[in-house]
Amino acid sequence: MTARASHRPPGRYRFRQLARMEWIKLRSLRSTWLTLAIAVAASAGIALATGSSTTSGGMFVGNTLVGMLIGVLLIGVVGVLAMTSEYTSGTIRATFAAAPRRLRVLAAKAAVVGAVALITGEAAAFLSFFAGCMTLRHGITAPALSQPGVLRAIVLTGASLSLIGLLGLGLGAIIRHTAAAITVVVGIVCAGGPLNLAIRPYLPIYIVSHSLSATTPLCRPGAASCWLSAWSGLGMLAIYAAIAMVLGALILAWRDA
């Protein structure tokens, strides 16, 4: 056994090793790539249609990013599955036997899911914007990235995918069952609420469509108050993701695997 001990590397397993494990897990599933490809293609496809049907210049950037909502939903599902698929398949026992520090495993998952979702989101957002510009007709000139708010709208809408991915991951850790967790994440993302309800500016779907993707702050018709500003909206999404992740972490640490 001394021979075996001698090829045990110094130190101990850390975040870096766990992030590699999670990256291999995520990339080795065909469903991951399929879902991400659909997210990018759907939002860019919708932007193509948006561009060709645009007849006036107002709110153009936000309109090209409307398809991003599909990506937001899909990335929420990717986040959920990163956790629940381990529970339904039993992989979670193998994972925690390999790395019993569960919070570190969750942190590694969050880093990998968050990074993949961010890259996907930015790719989808920029592609959508350029796709929308490409098909603009009726003599309307495409906005430039340098115009006020344009770059911010694109980048922050893309970044929302990262936060919704983490929201899904946290919900997956809390709920553990795929169907139930997907239902909840879809419910949270799609929650519309009755008209004029004071909470509407705080709902993810309105944050993405009215706060993040708008080049200038929008106000609700007939309402005294405005939608959240882009940065407040992003902060709100970050709070939702953080709540889900913290609850998920607590449950992960307390409950038996």
Next chain:
Amino acid sequence: MIEVRGLTKRYGSTVAVDRLSFDVPPGAVTGFLGLNGSGKSTTMRMILGLDAPDAGHARIGGQAYRQLRWPLREAGGLLESRAFHPGRSARAHLAALAASNAISQSRVAEVLDIAGLGSAAGKRAGKFSLGMAQRLGIAAALLGDPAVLLLDEPVNGLDPEGIRWIRGLLRSLAAEGRAVLVSSHLISEMALMADRLVVIGQGRLLADTTAAELSSRAPSLEEAFLRLTGDSAQYQARNMS
């Protein structure tokens, strides 16, 4: 070396594991015997840090599992036959686990060969037969070349050739100086495989002995086992008096 001391696990009012203590010494195959539902799997999950005990502790090489620096290099476990994602290949499943403990990718190929899965390594593991799934679980347990192995019902779903293979594998792993704990509810299989026997019933230790000693208590080993487990409460009462 595995040390189990006073290990206790309750689920509501049911006591699944009840003040269980035993050792799994290096250089031997220790059979972990008990009827279905006697607490074998729960005990193994607690040793691997997956379930938290209500009392007592388990140590691997003197350390609690959660404190191990490179867990897969210290202990390898097979807990259930399908602990992998059906959409992932055997190679990717093992590569991910290997990465977590800084184990080389060449070791992944090695354990795939040892488990006889070399030709199926790239296939989606969801298509595996139960026997192949067991082999993948055993490959995962061997990944870190650990000094301690815990296998829960490893012969489940294996064909006669597979059973013979695992018997030989476990014997050779023990001969290399490893501590091997193998659970089963099949006494005949254990008699062929194990040097020592730890028998439990209703979560309590009934016997910590050898196959030869146990079979000397009755006309056959099977008979001795059934007497022991069939009426564990009476056995305990006799022991107390």
